[in-house]
Amino acid sequence: MPEVLKAPLVVEFPFTRSLGPVQSAFLTGLRERVVLGVRTRDGRTLVPPVEYDPVTAEEIRDLVEVAPTGTVTTWAWNHEPRRGQPLSSPFAWVLVRLDGADTALLHVLDAPGPDAVRTGMRVRVRWAEDRVGAITDIACFEPYDGDPAQPTGHSGEFEAPVTGIVAPARLDYTYSPGRAQTAYINALADRRAVGERCPSCRKVYVPPRGACPTCGVATSEQVEVGPAGTVTTFCIVNIKAKNLDIEVPYVYAHIALDGADLALHGRIGGIPYDQVRMGLRVEPVWTEGGRYPDHYRPTGEPDADYEIYKELL
Amino acid sequence: MSKEPVAVVGIGQTKHVAARRDVSIAGLVREAAQRALDDAELTWADIDAVVIGKAPDFFEGVMMPELYLADALGAVGKPMLRVHTAGSVGGSTALVAANLVAARVHGTVLTLAFEKQSESNAMWGLSLPIPFQQPLLAGAGGFFAPHVRAYMRRTGAPDTVGSLVAYKDRRNALKNPYAHLHEHDITLEKVQASPMLWDPIRYSETCPSSDGACAMVLTGRAGAARAPRPAAWMLGGAMRSEPTLFAGKDAVSPQAGKDCAADVYRQAGIADPRRDIDAVEMYVPFSWYEPMWLENLGFADEGEGWKLTESGVTELDGDLPVNMSGGVLSTNPIGASGMIRFAEAALQVRGQAGEHQVDGARKVLGHAYGGGSQFFSMWLVGSEPPDA
Numbered sequence: 203m204p205e206v207l208k209a210p211l212v213v214e215f216p217f218t219r220s221l222g223p224v225q226s227a228f229l230t231g232l233r234e235r236v237v238l239g240v241r242t243r244d245g246r247t248l249v250p251p252v253e254y255d256p257v258t259a260e261e262i263r264d265l266v267e268v269a270p271t272g273t274v275t276t277w278a279w280n281h282e283p284r285r286g287q288p289l290s291s292p293f294a295w296v297l298v299r300l301d302g303a304d305t306a307l308l309h310v311l312d313a314p315g316p317d318a319v320r321t322g323m324r325v326r327v328r329w330a331e332d333r334v335g336a337i338t339d340i341a342c343f344e345p346y347d348g349d350p351a352q353p354t355g356h357s358g359e360f361e362a363p364v365t366g367i368v369a370p371a372r373l374d375y376t377y378s379p380g381r382a383q384t385a386y387i388n389a390l391a392d393r394r395a396v397g398e399r400c401p402s403c404r405k406v407y408v409p410p411r412g413a414c415p416t417c418g419v420a421t422s423e424q425v426e427v428g429p430a431g432t433v434t435t436f437c438i439v440n441i442k443a444k445n446l447d448i449e450v451p452y453v454y455a456h457i458a459l460d461g462a463d464l465a466l467h468g469r470i471g472g473i474p475y476d477q478v479r480m481g482l483r484v485e486p487v488w489t490e491g492g493r494y495p496d497h498y499r500p501t502g503e504p505d506a507d508y509e510i511y512k513e514l515l
Numbered sequence: 516m517s518k519e520p521v522a523v524v525g526i527g528q529t530k531h532v533a534a535r536r537d538v539s540i541a542g543l544v545r546e547a548a549q550r551a552l553d554d555a556e557l558t559w560a561d562i563d564a565v566v567i568g569k570a571p572d573f574f575e576g577v578m579m580p581e582l583y584l585a586d587a588l589g590a591v592g593k594p595m596l597r598v599h600t601a602g603s604v605g606g607s608t609a610l611v612a613a614n615l616v617a618a619r620v621h622g623t624v625l626t627l628a629f630e631k632q633s634e635s636n637a638m639w640g641l642s643l644p645i646p647f648q649q650p651l652l653a654g655a656g657g658f659f660a661p662h663v664r665a666y667m668r669r670t671g672a673p674d675t676v677g678s679l680v681a682y683k684d685r686r687n688a689l690k691n692p693y694a695h696l697h698e699h700d701i702t703l704e705k706v707q708a709s710p711m712l713w714d715p716i717r718y719s720e721t722c723p724s725s726d727g728a729c730a731m732v733l734t735g736r737a738g739a740a741r742a743p744r745p746a747a748w749m750l751g752g753a754m755r756s757e758p759t760l761f762a763g764k765d766a767v768s769p770q771a772g773k774d775c776a777a778d779v780y781r782q783a784g785i786a787d788p789r790r791d792i793d794a795v796e797m798y799v800p801f802s803w804y805e806p807m808w809l810e811n812l813g814f815a816d817e818g819e820g821w822k823l824t825e826s827g828v829t830e831l832d833g834d835l836p837v838n839m840s841g842g843v844l845s846t847n848p849i850g851a852s853g854m855i856r857f858a859e860a861a862l863q864v865r866g867q868a869g870e871h872q873v874d875g876a877r878k879v880l881g882h883a884y885g886g887g888s889q890f891f892s893m894w895l896v897g898s899e900p901p902d903a
Contacts, residue, residue, distance in 0.1 A: 219539070254545065434665075443654055515665040
């Protein structure tokens with residue numbers, strides 16, 4: 203069996219987030235070197251603050267400042283920091299209960315080694331030099347043996363509050379199309395379209411999936427289809443897609459290759475866009491080095507009869 | 516033992532808009548949930564379980580809403596479930612919640628669906644750069660437009676039908692204070708003059724991109740007896756799935772949609788949906804899906820759906836009003852859109868739909884679909900409880 207294809211797939215997107223009143227105050231506070239929590243009706247102070255009481259589900263808006271000093275409530279040593287983590291040298295993940303707070307905040311502690319960290323140790327905030335209104339405005343925590351710092355009693359009202367953040371997400375995959383599609387892609391390199399026939403319903407799938415989606419059985423019998431086919435339906439695209447360098451208008455069509463039981467998708471060229479019709483007979487046009495046909499053009503044959511392709515739309 | 520009858524006693528929506536920059540996602544869902552509780556005159560403590568749905572994770576980058584939103588939805592110390600079924604998720608989420616009540620697992624369940632499209636990009640989420648694969652050659656509209664052309668070819672529908680649907684739904688939206696689009700100067704000529712994006716689909720025949728949430732409180736017979744306002748009763752509910760693409764798939768009228776509707780009608784004792792059902796809230800993201808679904812759901816024979824639209828039957832004052840709320844064409848927070856259909860159906864039979872109320876609506880269908888016409892979920896609600 204030929205080797206199955208593999209390639210890296212990186213999925214990343216800069217999602218944005220509106221903060222709402224509580225997170226807005228919290229992050230703006232960090233920018234101003236003020237740590238804010240919220241006070242619940244029964245007098246607990248939650249840091250980091252939340253919008254809704256986790257016990258009673260009540261809305262909470264009572265902001266209260268806490269100290270930038272506190273106590274480690276538990277920790278774990280990180281031997282090998284990874285990309286995007288707060289410190290580049292080994293550090294401790296810590297939960298810190300700041301002085302004046304009833305809950306603990308997750309952050310990192312800059313310490314020379316795990317022997318220098320213990321539950322109950324006193325720490326303080328090390329502020330980042332450039333602060334923008336983000337949790338990273340706290341660069342990290344550091345060991346501290348002084349008295350608890352005193353909050354200034356800040357109201358939580360700020361000039362030019364931060365109202366939104368960008369939360370970039372990134373996932374790194376190794377993608378494999380699997381055995382059946384690998385065979386299909388390899389055949390395309392020779393400009394042949396090779397699908398697979400279901401042993402049960404006898405339908406030919408191009409591209410093949412390795413299993414029939416209706417019968418639920420594995421497919422393996424290879425069947426070459428095309429190269430010509432029939433336009434079964436289409437639309438005329440008049441707006442440019444961001445990721446595609448194709449002049450508009452163009453025709454995006456469902457094309458049933460001769461011998462296939464399911465249409466695939468392609469662009470129609472070599473004919474004015476407004477003359478494309480259902481039933482048009484087409485053949486692939488390849489460009490040098492292309493993994494797929496660049497587009498399909500009319501073969502010049504008479505149009506196919508609707509009755510022949512109406513199940514292949 | 517028979518099932519517990521399921522009643523909708525509370526409904527809440529946010530005012531749907533292009534961007535809700537003033538609230539977090541927690542704040543957005545809270546707003547809808549609080550309104551549903553207020554409608555039912557219940558408190559958080561009265562809720563026994565929470566069932567939440569949202570759009571696919573990549574749309575919005577929120578992978579675990581059940582984790583992030585538990586406190587905002589008062590779910591601490593209670594079961595919280597999340598449902599996934601692409602665009603139909605709002606409908607299937609409501610049905611999962613309803614089934615918990617019907618099975619007497621929980622007495623009163625809060626169900627909610629949401630999306631903040633302004634903080635995400637659905638089109639990006641649908642077009643990840645999968646190695647070796649040919650990129651999709653058109654946007655979401657381009658995916659559906661060939662199916663619309665196939666419908667037109669199959670039925671001989673005149674090409675004006677799509678614009679009639681859009682004109683109707685946008686006018687209906689003017690009567691719904693929660694709808695996103697309020698186009699006060701809308702005319703049929705404006706719809707027909709709007710740019711052709713993916714021929715045969717025009718700009719005005721496509722749905723907007725919205726931020727919004729919708730919530731419902733579902734309960735049983737005892738809860739309904741205590742409710743301050745009339746309940747909507749679930750008379751039937753079903754879900755069906757099929758592959759997005761397979762040999763023999765009818766993308767114009769998918770078998771899963773037909774089977775789902777037939778199951779709902781069987782449960783509800785509906786012999787002739789056109790005669791026995793008073794109105795429909797159906798998932799129409801592109802205008803032509805109204806006549807397509809009218810056929811798929813059995814309100815018209817194959818090839819005849821467009822005639823109901825063209826003759827005004829589906830207008831707000833017609834014989835079978837469709838999308839009285841303005842529909843997905845006027846409001847589309849994708850993750851919530853299915854639940855809004857279900858909730859609007861319930862509002863109608865409760866007589867609480869305000870200016871877009873259909874007089875005497877007693878049985879109304881709520882419908883949602885998602886994926887490449889892959890997932891279907893529907894419920895039929897009535898003003899009277901099901902026969903014991």
